[in-house]
């Protein structure tokens with residue numbers, strides 16, 4: 560075969576070709592970065608105050624208040640869990656281990672603000688001032704919400720994941736349109752961040768610059784699903800950047816840090832700066848609820864590691880060492896917690912008097928035809944029973 564005499568010339572790099580610039584269009588005319596993402600990014604580590612030099616400038620009064628509520632909160636959790644074992648409460652999603660988030664979220668708000676809790680946030684509602692028994696009415700299975708959300712400015716404890724978030728945004732946006740000075744703080748779990756409602760709420764909140772603070776309690780699990788199976792994001796706080804709001808990472812067991820970060824976010828929302836997404840890194844020490852066995856999906860070593868980072872102990876140690884808390888104050892806090900627990904036991908042990916017809920109240924503003932029919936059926940059944 561005749562050997563080819565053709566030499567293969569190397570291809571010239573495109574930029575060296577004459578007229579190559581003609582093939583390099585400028586970016587589309589309308590494009591420019593809409594905001595600088597850098598200030599929206601969370602810090603690389605969760606913000607901490609306790610155990611750092613920053614603790615030296617803490618407000619002793621506020622810290623003692625946080626501490627007393629942490630002690631009361633822990634006792635509330637253990638008492639409510641005990642009531643499930645005694646059959647006095649149908650279910651209790653305990654926030655043991657997460658009290659710093661619960662307490663700080665409640666205390667950071669003004670009376671005129673609104674709290675939007677999830678089913679795990681009974682404690683936040685109690686710290687905000689709700690009657691401890693009324694707060695459990697829903698979980699007892701007795702009566703719808705159990706309290707008047709408008710009176711307390713606490714939305715119903717929300718069982719469907721993340722549906723409280725668009726509600727919070729809607730309320731906050733409406734308040735702003737009306738010129739009311741109201742901030743909404745909405746609480747959600749790590750699992751809840753995978754819901755469509757989370758996306759819609761954050762998107763609208765940022766576009767409208769609604770005065771909302773989103774507090775994600777990343778407690779490691781959505782029932783048995785660990786965070787690694789929930790998201791591939793660097794952190795949940797990073798999700799904020801995609802919506803155009805700041806994301807903050809905070810140690811969720813450090814009540815002073817959570818209060819500080821939330822207070823900044825609330826202040827920002829109040830002055831018209833728009834929403835913030837706060838991820839509090841914490842841990843659920845108990846099972847998901849009394850109906851769950853956590854030993855099936857996590858080991859003792861992990862739980863023990865978190866026990867060493869207990870929110871109540873962290874605060875007690877710091878305040879004691881800094882001379883902000885003495886033995887009397889510790890004893891007082893514990894005694895107040897015991898008194899609350901005793902009252903809770905006593906009131907929850909009394910059989911409630913319930914009117915079954917209440918089932919139909921407050922489901923809709925105007926009852927549907929089907930609901931009216933069911934109401935009439937139950938009425939007739941109860942009347943027939945009375946006659947027997």
Ligand SMILES: Cc1ncc(C[n+]2csc(CCOP(=O)(O)OP(=O)(O)O)c2C)c(N)n1
Pocket residue numbers: 679718719720747748749750751752778780781782843847
């Ligand atoms: C829309 C919806 N889907 C599923 C459930 C069932 N469910 C109840 S709690 C839960 C896990 C939620 O985990 P997370 O958001 O991390 O909150 P946590 O319980 O850890 O506080 C699931 C899937 C639900 N309540 N609502």
Ligand SMILES: [Mg+2]
Pocket residue numbers: 748749750776777778779780781782
């Ligand atoms: Mg969770």
